[in-house]
Amino acid sequence: MRDYPAIEISAPVDDVLLAELHGFSISAIEDTPDGLRAFFTNERDRDVALAHLRLIPNLICHPINVSDEDWAARSQAALHAVTVGDITVAPPWTVDEALRARAPHLIVIQPSMGFGTAHHASTRLCLQWLQKTNLTDAAVLDVGTGSGVLAIAALQLGASSVAGIDVDPDALESARGNAELNHVGNGIEWREVGLADAASALGRRFNVVCANLTGGLLFRDAGVFGHLAAPGAHLIASGFQPHEAVHVVGAFKAAGWSLEGHIEEEDWVGVKFGFPGSEDRGTHGSA
DSSP states (O other): OOEEEEEEEESOOOHHHHHHHTTSOEEEEEEETTEEEEEESSHHHHHHHHHHHTTSTTOEEEEEEEEHHHHHHHHHHHOOOEEETTEEEEOGGGOOHHHHHHOSEEEEOOOBTTBOOTTSHHHHHHHHHHHTBOOTTOEEEEETOTTSHHHHHHHHTTOSEEEEEESOHHHHHHHHHHHHHTTOTTTEEEEEOOHHHHHHHHOSOEEEEEEEOOHHHHHHHGGGGGGGEEEEEEEEEEEEOHHHHHHHHHHHHHTTOEEEEEEEETTEEEEEEEOSSSOOOOBSSOO
16 A cells, blocks of 8 residues: 655645646545645645645645555545446446446446546546547547546447556556456556657547546647647546636647547536547537
8 A cells, every 4th residue: 555645735625726726736635624644746746735735825735645545445435336428437346236237337446546437427427428428449648647547438438449648657556457447448548658758658639538536637738638639639638626717727728739629527627629620529428
């Protein structure tokens, strides 16, 4: 089990605080009775964010380390199966024959502190968009794959090839384990690579790209995604809030993408973009 560096923040959670946090390399956010905990993949990123937050008047924050084992124990008591359209994402202890019988697409995910399940609205928004997109015979890339839930979902929905990338080796270990739980261990290519180097490392382009990242990362790297997109590709993006949407959408439009749809849940935004080209894989349903 791993310890995750985190910052415990005692303050009302509002757009100003979330905007401050989104400028840093956060792997997860957990609400607490007094505020929130922000988790990081390493202590260096945590300490950089902590130094900045301590400059904000009246904000009480301090560093902590949270073990994956402690978080997993809390999760087992609190987490349950989540259904988004035809997809049900479930922790292993909730899966029984009745659940398998009623779930058209069942994805079993072993929760881990650093990596997402479908309990966060941004993941559910991406799952919605994946089901509205024609993935039949598509090549799909999941950027910042974390638990691998979106990559696994894409394969179940008909993608012919799927790749998941992340800069965190622990995330990739989690993703590989979840792929094995869902009997698709050989069906997804996992690569430890950052977005900036992904095009050269993967050596191909994709029909659908998923990016459940922060608003700051999407805004900063909007221009990179075109190097990964086949003609007529679609990009599904989430992980940002309504006040960030104008900046994120503007950055992708400036990079040549066109906005195809916008949906919101629990103050989080999920968008779908289209990339120029002759190929059009189409959309199922509407926003």
